[in-house]
Amino acid sequence: MRRVPDALDHRTHLLSTTAHGRQVVDRIDQGMRDSFRATLDDLTDRQLADAAEVMERLAADAAARYEEPHPAPPPTRGGG
Secondary structure, eight states, X not given: OEEEEOSSOTTOEEXXXXXXXXXXHHHHHHHHHHHHHHHHHTSOHHHHHXXXXXXXXXXXXXXXXXXXXXXXXXXXXXXX
């Protein structure tokens, strides 16, 4: 991890990943991909279709939950 002062806000610092840190992250990422691939290779077509359906439902639910809320309309004035 590399730490440098923020040029726009001298009270803070910016962090960036070093080349070695990036290699570590890439190695972990590749290991996870290999693990998922090995697991998926053992599934039947029906199991894969079922898993895809569940993931699509989870993604749709997450998108709906974390969607930007619409601003409330301004209050109306009652005449009378």
